[in-house]
Amino acid sequence: MSDDSLAWLGTAPIPAAPYHDPAWFELEREAVFRRAWLQIGHVCELPDSGSFIRREIEALNVSLLIVRGRDGEIRAFHNVCTHRGTQLVEEESGRRGTFSCPYHRWSFGTDGALLAAPDFDRFFVDKADCALPRVALDICGGLIFVHLGTPDKGLRDDLGPYATMLDGFPAAQATTFSEYVYEIDANWKLTYDNFQENYHLRFIHPRSGAPAVGEDNPFGYPVKMGFHGPHRTQTIWTNPDPAPQPVQAQSFGRAARFAMADGTAGPHSRDYLALFPNFFILGSPAQPFSHTVWPIDARRSRGVIRLYWKGEDDCASRRYAREYAMASARDIHAEDRDVIEAGQRGLNSGALKHIHFQAQEALCRHLFTAVDERVQAYRADLAGTAPRPVSRAEAMA
Numbered sequence: 262m263s264d265d266s267l268a269w270l271g272t273a274p275i276p277a278a279p280y281h282d283p284a285w286f287e288l289e290r291e292a293v294f295r296r297a298w299l300q301i302g303h304v305c306e307l308p309d310s311g312s313f314i315r316r317e318i319e320a321l322n323v324s325l326l327i328v329r330g331r332d333g334e335i336r337a338f339h340n341v342c343t344h345r346g347t348q349l350v351e352e353e354s355g356r357r358g359t360f361s362c363p364y365h366r367w368s369f370g371t372d373g374a375l376l377a378a379p380d381f382d383r384f385f386v387d388k389a390d391c392a393l394p395r396v397a398l399d400i401c402g403g404l405i406f407v408h409l410g411t412p413d414k415g416l417r418d419d420l421g422p423y424a425t426m427l428d429g430f431p432a433a434q435a436t437t438f439s440e441y442v443y444e445i446d447a448n449w450k451l452t453y454d455n456f457q458e459n460y461h462l463r464f465i466h467p468r469s470g471a472p473a474v475g476e477d478n479p480f481g482y483p484v485k486m487g488f489h490g491p492h493r494t495q496t497i498w499t500n501p502d503p504a505p506q507p508v509q510a511q512s513f514g515r516a517a518r519f520a521m522a523d524g525t526a527g528p529h530s531r532d533y534l535a536l537f538p539n540f541f542i543l544g545s546p547a548q549p550f551s552h553t554v555w556p557i558d559a560r561r562s563r564g565v566i567r568l569y570w571k572g573e574d575d576c577a578s579r580r581y582a583r584e585y586a587m588a589s590a591r592d593i594h595a596e597d598r599d600v601i602e603a604g605q606r607g608l609n610s611g612a613l614k615h616i617h618f619q620a621q622e623a624l625c626r627h628l629f630t631a632v633d634e635r636v637q638a639y640r641a642d643l644a645g646t647a648p649r650p651v652s653r654a655e656a657m658a
């Protein structure tokens with residue numbers, strides 16, 4: 262992709278503080294995470310009425326209870342009893358007809374309504390006013406998103422053309438997944454950026470990443486990048502003369518044949534979709550990979566890596582192809598991890614006022630720009646709503 266076509270993103274150095282500064286992260290909590298659709302799960306986790314999952318969003322101090330109701334609809338609630346605030350559900354997932362609070366046994370339906378409460382006649386409130394607090398939830402391509410603020414757009418509107426793209430990704434048809442969760446001593450943007458530039462491939466992944474670089478493209482740069490609002494996409498280059506390890510060739514070949522048979526090999530096999538703020542997903546049918554990077558604090562994050570699959574493992578060969586795809590994702594991630602953490606330690610020292618992105622690291626620059634715009638807008642809101650200083654004369658009047 263030509264450097265000129267990316268010039269609109271600018272070329273200025275990037276301030277380093279947003280990648281390590283706790284005060285900046287405090288702004289991001291509200292400016293970014295309260296004001297965006299957040300990818301939180303997949304419909305296959307809620308197969309039946311009463312199926313539920315609990316999800317923690319540390320950046321907002323929020324615990325969510327996501328439930329499929331008797332009517333089949335999936336809803337999200339704050340995991341908080343409306344009597345005195347006790348967290349209702351401790352299990353990570355399960356299936357229940359009602360949710361009963363451990364403290365005084367108020368019980369709620371799968372639609373969040375308060376069904377029963379002991380000795381309720383002595384309260385001074387109606388049951389109808391005691392439903393679990395609801396959180397906006399929407400679904401696209403089988404993926405569940407929530408919004409913890411007041412969304413100004415529905416999810417599909419927000420995603421624009423990427424909504425249709427997501428519908429064509431293998432995850433849209435998934436019935437199960439493999440998951441790998443990790444914690445890392447690094448800011449969420451620094452962690453995420455590692456997975457949206459190929460500049461490091463030949464140095465950090467000389468073996469595992471070899472099929473993605475070649476003589477014509479020694480850094481494995483993408484063939485195309487695209488942008489829609491704060492979201493972005495890239496199309497990964499195809500090496501015409503790949504030299505995979507024999508085990509890679511055999512395992513991914515097998516996975517690709519299963520994907521053809523399952524009908525999950527769609528038009529997006531080389532596409533990468535990055536949805537603001539913290540989620541990306543690949544359309545590759547052999548390794549249908551998604552990654553969500555959740556901030557824990559300014560310098561620590563949790564990553565959720567998933568590979569989405571259609572159907573159960575019905576034979577050893579399919580099992581092997583899936584296990585290999587996950588093992589190789591973990592392998593590559595293990596190679597990345599040390600350099601991401603080393604980057605964070607360097608930034609934490611405060612030695613740098615700026616960092617630099619080159620033209621082909623445009624996706625990293627775009628993420629920073631989208632975050633920066635939101636933080637600056639939020640700062641302006643705060644300044645506009647701050648109480649006007651009261652003069653001494655007014656105060657005494």
Ligand code: FES
Nearest residue numbers: 342344345362365
């Ligand atoms: S806090 Fe839940 S019933 Fe009292």
Ligand SMILES: [Fe+2]
Nearest residue numbers: 455465466597
């Ligand atoms: Fe990497």
